Amino acid sequence: MKKILIFMLLGCFISTQVLASGSPSAKQTYLKKNFTAPTTSNYDPMDVFGLLTFLMQYSEVTGKYNYEVQGITWEEMAAAISGNPDVIFVKLIGKLPEISPNLAWEKVGNSRVLTHLEFNKDSLTGIFDGKYFKNLKIFVLWHTQITSIDISKNINLVTLMCNLNKLTKLDVSHNSNLQNLSISGNKLNYIDVSKNKNLVILNCADNQLTNLDISKNTNLKELRVQYNHQLISLDVSKNTKLEILDITWTPLTSLDVSKNPNLKSLSCNNISELKSLDISKNPNLEWLSCRYTSINSLDVSNNPKLKILYCNSNYRLTTLDLSKNPNLEQLQCYVNKLKFSTLKGDFSKLDYKFSKLGPQASLYGGTKGFFELIDLSSEYNINGTLTTFKWYDAATNQEVTMFAANGTFYASPANAGKTLICKMTNASYPTLTLEYEVTITNSMTQGFSAKTRDFKIPENFTLTGPEAETSNLKIYPNPVIDVLKINTPSQIESVSIYDYSGNEVKKVSPVINKEVNLQGLSSGNYILTVKTSQGTITKKIIKK
Numbered sequence: 001m002k003k004i005l006i007f008m009l010l011g012c013f014i015s016t017q018v019l020a021s022g023s024p025s026a027k028q029t030y031l032k033k034n035f036t037a038p039t040t041s042n043y044d045p046m047d048v049f050g051l052l053t054f055l056m057q058y059s060e061v062t063g064k065y066n067y068e069v070q071g072i073t074w075e076e077m078a079a080a081i082s083g084n085p086d087v088i089f090v091k092l093i094g095k096l097p098e099i100s101p102n103l104a105w106e107k108v109g110n111s112r113v114l115t116h117l118e119f120n121k122d123s124l125t126g127i128f129d130g131k132y133f134k135n136l137k138i139f140v141l142w143h144t145q146i147t148s149i150d151i152s153k154n155i156n157l158v159t160l161m162c163n164l165n166k167l168t169k170l171d172v173s174h175n176s177n178l179q180n181l182s183i184s185g186n187k188l189n190y191i192d193v194s195k196n197k198n199l200v201i202l203n204c205a206d207n208q209l210t211n212l213d214i215s216k217n218t219n220l221k222e223l224r225v226q227y228n229h230q231l232i233s234l235d236v237s238k239n240t241k242l243e244i245l246d247i248t249w250t251p252l253t254s255l256d257v258s259k260n261p262n263l264k265s266l267s268c269n270n271i272s273e274l275k276s277l278d279i280s281k282n283p284n285l286e287w288l289s290c291r292y293t294s295i296n297s298l299d300v301s302n303n304p305k306l307k308i309l310y311c312n313s314n315y316r317l318t319t320l321d322l323s324k325n326p327n328l329e330q331l332q333c334y335v336n337k338l339k340f341s342t343l344k345g346d347f348s349k350l351d352y353k354f355s356k357l358g359p360q361a362s363l364y365g366g367t368k369g370f371f372e373l374i375d376l377s378s379e380y381n382i383n384g385t386l387t388t389f390k391w392y393d394a395a396t397n398q399e400v401t402m403f404a405a406n407g408t409f410y411a412s413p414a415n416a417g418k419t420l421i422c423k424m425t426n427a428s429y430p431t432l433t434l435e436y437e438v439t440i441t442n443s444m445t446q447g448f449s450a451k452t453r454d455f456k457i458p459e460n461f462t463l464t465g466p467e468a469e470t471s472n473l474k475i476y477p478n479p480v481i482d483v484l485k486i487n488t489p490s491q492i493e494s495v496s497i498y499d500y501s502g503n504e505v506k507k508v509s510p511v512i513n514k515e516v517n518l519q520g521l522s523s524g525n526y527i528l529t530v531k532t533s534q535g536t537i538t539k540k541i542i543k544k
Helices: 004-018 024-034 043-053 075-081 085-091
Strands: 105-110 111-118 127-129 136-143 148-150 157-163 180-182 201-203 222-225 242-245 265-267 287-289 308-310 330-332 362-370 388-393 402-405 408-411 419-425 433-440 462-464 473-478 484-486 494-500 503-510 515-517 524-532 534-544
Touching: 024 075, 024 308, 043 075, 043 111, 043 127, 075 085, 085 105, 180 308, 362 524, 388 462, 462 534
Parallel strands: 111 136, 127 148, 136 157, 157 180, 180 201, 201 222, 222 242, 242 265, 265 287, 287 308, 308 330, 362 433
Antiparallel strands: 105 111, 388 419, 402 408, 402 462, 419 433, 473 484, 484 515, 494 503, 494 524, 524 534
């Protein structure tokens, strides 16, 4: 008798060794003929057989079985087939089962049934047949080569997460208890969730959906449909419990969230077709991200709970009033057409690790003559904080001198023929520098004659730029009665004197002994421009 038993065991061992290099069909046949219910534990036999069936699938592409992908040997598979599945469960559960249990069992009567099953190996292949796992509540299939899953018999399923696979079809019509459905990163062009009325979370991002009907999913709180590049419409009017909505990178031309008062998070980025966004009926909104759209206005006055606002790179957005958003913590509104005067709110509470106000689109003043008004007064005084203006030559990036008075400016003849850049900063707007660009012609005015222009340089102007700080050119006396003397080591080429209307009232060239006779001028304020071998210097003089 002992000899017979020894020969039987030896035969099984030899058969197992031979099958180690056998064909896939031979191994599958071996599983069907030799499967033995667990003898040392009370695992549900159907659950065990289902796991072994899935692991026995073979890939012609990789040349591996699924059990090999999971780090399981054929000898361990054979032991599991023979009634000792614990040898493979150890490897399937993973090193940190308390954090992410790939397998979880519950005791039902005298058996332990599988309720949580998770696979997340990229090289896993084949199909998944859920008919073996009738007690399954949570199924996770993450980043595999699986092309099809059948969960029609898994009526207890509550969570299904099948992201980043190769699925082209999915039937969830028999899973009425489903609450969490996440199927992003597949190749689905249709999904019917009309029978899943208990659905709370639906993530079907990055598929090929052309339509999505969620009118029956009235319990839905989270919906993600981003990166469905053919989804042209979405109706969320029946989803009044909705709290999270993401429609990023879809071709939607409009979005109506007026029936979603519980909405807390809305993401609608990279939608060039989206030209307007009304969130006035969403008082609970805390997160709004609407980057790279075509919206030209954004009203957040009815969103007092707003904490995070990302509305950068909309290009057409010219105003943004955040004065009704006291809880704002993060703001990114760069690359729009905002100015200090059109970006309103208290930004002292912003976390600037995550906030960015600039750059904004440059402001363009076109072409102007020297002594022609450049009006930036709207940006001068922002709620009591004065703006700093600095002017530069666009070609050299060297700071230039301008005549300034309360945010209005005039270029001197020294700037004729240059393109100037004004950089504006204001302490109330950290990280934001505005830029204004204007080209100064070689004439006093551009587009109309000096006789008809209606501006006059204000008498309280001051010089800005390097000439206002230091200069090796000195003039005296000032005020002057008749002869003005110029002290400079440079050779003087010419001197021009302008009144405050921009008229050149006197020009002297050459300048003898570095002196200019002003006897013929009326009393008043004038602008003196001295052209030297080292450049042009501008001064303000008073004629008595």
